[in-house]
Amino acid sequence: DGTATIAAVDLGASSGRVMLGRVAPDRLDLVEVNRFPNVPVRVAGTLHWDVLALYRGVLEGLRAAGRDAGRITSIGIDSWAVDYGLLDAGGSLLGNPVHYRDGRTDGAMDKVLAAVPAEEIYRITGLQFLPFNTLYQLAACAESPQLAAARNLLLVPDLLSYWLTGIAGTEVTNASTTQLLDVRTRTWSDRLLAAAGVSAGLFPPLRQPGDGAGELLPDVLDETGLTGPVPVIAVGSHDTASAVVGVPAAGEQFAYVSCGTWSLVGVELDTPVLTEDSRRANFSNEGGVDGTTRYLRNVMGLWLLQESIRTWNAAGLPADLASLLHDAARVPAFSAVVDADDPAFLPPGDMPARIAAACRRTGQTPPQSQAETVRCILDSLALAYRTAVHDAVRLSGRDVDAVHIVGGGARNGLLCQLTADACRRPVVAGPVEAAALGNLLVQARAAGVVHGDLRALRQLLRSTQQLTVYEPQGNDEPWRAAAARIGR
Numbered sequence: 239d240g241t242a243t244i245a246a247v248d249l250g251a252s253s254g255r256v257m258l259g260r261v262a263p264d265r266l267d268l269v270e271v272n273r274f275p276n277v278p279v280r281v282a283g284t285l286h287w288d289v290l291a292l293y294r295g296v297l298e299g300l301r302a303a304g305r306d307a308g309r310i311t312s313i314g315i316d317s318w319a320v321d322y323g324l325l326d327a328g329g330s331l332l333g334n335p336v337h338y339r340d341g342r343t344d345g346a347m348d349k350v351l352a353a354v355p356a357e358e359i360y361r362i363t364g365l366q367f368l369p370f371n372t373l374y375q376l377a378a379c380a381e382s383p384q385l386a387a388a389r390n391l392l393l394v395p396d397l398l399s400y401w402l403t404g405i406a407g408t409e410v411t412n413a414s415t416t417q418l419l420d421v422r423t424r425t426w427s428d429r430l431l432a433a434a435g436v437s438a439g440l441f442p443p444l445r446q447p448g449d450g451a452g453e454l455l456p457d458v459l460d461e462t463g464l465t466g467p468v469p470v471i472a473v474g475s476h477d478t479a480s481a482v483v484g485v486p487a488a489g490e491q492f493a494y495v496s497c498g499t500w501s502l503v504g505v506e507l508d509t510p511v512l513t514e515d516s517r518r519a520n521f522s523n524e525g526g527v528d529g530t531t532r533y534l535r536n537v538m539g540l541w542l543l544q545e546s547i548r549t550w551n552a553a554g555l556p557a558d559l560a561s562l563l564h565d566a567a568r569v570p571a572f573s574a575v576v577d578a579d580d581p582a583f584l585p586p587g588d589m590p591a592r593i594a595a596a597c598r599r600t601g602q603t604p605p606q607s608q609a610e611t612v613r614c615i616l617d618s619l620a621l622a623y624r625t626a627v628h629d630a631v632r633l634s635g636r637d638v639d640a641v642h643i644v645g646g647g648a649r650n651g652l653l654c655q656l657t658a659d660a661c662r663r664p665v666v667a668g669p670v671e672a673a674a675l676g677n678l679l680v681q682a683r684a685a686g687v688v689h690g691d692l693r694a695l696r697q698l699l700r701s702t703q704q705l706t707v708y709e710p711q712g713n714d715e716p717w718r719a720a721a722a723r724i725g726r
């Protein structure tokens with residue numbers, strides 16, 4: 239009847255959700271049918287994802303979706319990038335997937351760079367150098383018996399999709415984050431596979447967003463109460479790829495901040511930028527839906543805030559996001575700023591203490607209260623977005639008329655206003671569930687319910703989603719001064 243009923247599974251670093259969407263050419267409704275926390279577990283000194291808990295959350299969500307909707311047209315899965323599970327020759331999972339924030343990669347990047355120069359890796363992959371890229375994770379455990387026993391490596395969304403369908407594949411937008419893929423051909427680079435100590439045979443066949451990825455297995459139909467056949471569709475399985483599809487931009491002249499645990503800041507391009515300047519600025523050319531390039535840099539993101547709240551709560555201090563943001567809005571701006579991209583902030587730990595230390599290192603008085611710490615984080619994030627947007631414009635030559643903030647951060651009015659002020663451009667905030675929406679739109683197009691390019695898909699978002707615009711206030715001077723304080 240021209241309507242599709244679609245389940246979009248979106249797993250973030252702090253929570254997962256199953257969303258149920260109803261899509262027609264002029265209609266797009268989205269409801270959350272299951273949300274579950276994503277809590278990593280340290281076992282024998284190694285930080286792991288609790289992947290079975292995530293899979294249970296997916297099954298429960300699919301059951302709820304079936305109860306609400308009856309028949310489901312299709313299912314798609316996206317999650318954070320770079321992490322993976324290993325399967326043995328019988329298809330069983332070997333150990334629990336390791337969290338990209340685990341310390342096992344300490345020093346691994348330097349080891350790989352000693353064998354293959356950074357310039358060459360960037361020429362091949364166009365990817366930013368993050369210490370946890372799959373390339374360095376693999377190099378870090380090159381000697382492990384587990385890797386020796388592995389017959390297949392499945393990135394997290396592909397692993398869940400394999401459990402649902404019994405069919406293994408490697409979705410290409412997420413594969414692009416491994417730093418093992420050639421950015422021009424979008425196929426594996428032999429040179430980098432060798433540097434990682436693995437062979438191409440470890441990876442199941444590449445698939446493109448929109449491709450079929452199998453159908454729910456009989457046991458999964460039983461488990462979820464769904465009526466088959468239910469196809470699983472490969473979407474932009476990297477959450478950021480789906481989130482950028484979900485940016486409700488009108489034309490091409492936009493920047494985005496995909497704002498969750500990480501903030502991914504950049505522009506969308508037709509072709510990668512592989513210059514030396516781009517490498518030095520650590521900009522990434524990640525593979526997007528429809529062959530686009532996500533030209534962006536990772537900014538530490540709401541992790542700074544989430545981890546501060548976790549630290550305070552663990553110390554028995556009451557701290558909830560809403561009242562902290564309320565209080566932070568009353569703290570004077572720019573009392574203290576830190577470089578949000580400081581690698582010291584990457585591992586889990588006492589974030590308020592690390593922020594205070596960073597302030598002292600740069601000759602600033604550290605925040606004295608929770609509200610001041612939160613204010614410091616928000617000012618510092620807006621400052622980092624400003625630098626990243628300026629760099630993206632400068633390095634790509636793309637003009638930017640507006641900055642779109644999508645993801646959970648779009649709810650944070652203070653952060654949105656600060657971003658408008660810092661970037662000197664209007665900020666368009668929303669949708670919060672951009673990743674789920676991008677996931678869903680690619681499935682709806684595969685089902686033939688909507689048609690056209692990303693621009694057409696985004697038009698449907700513009701006409702159905704509620705967006706908030708923040709106009710820039712103040713002037714550039716305090717931002718320039720704040721940047722100078724942290725040597726930016």
Ligand code: LFR
Binds near residue numbers: 250251478
């Ligand atoms: C965001 C994200 C980023 C990636 C980071 C780690 O959720 O996918 O794009 O760099 O998580 O996988």
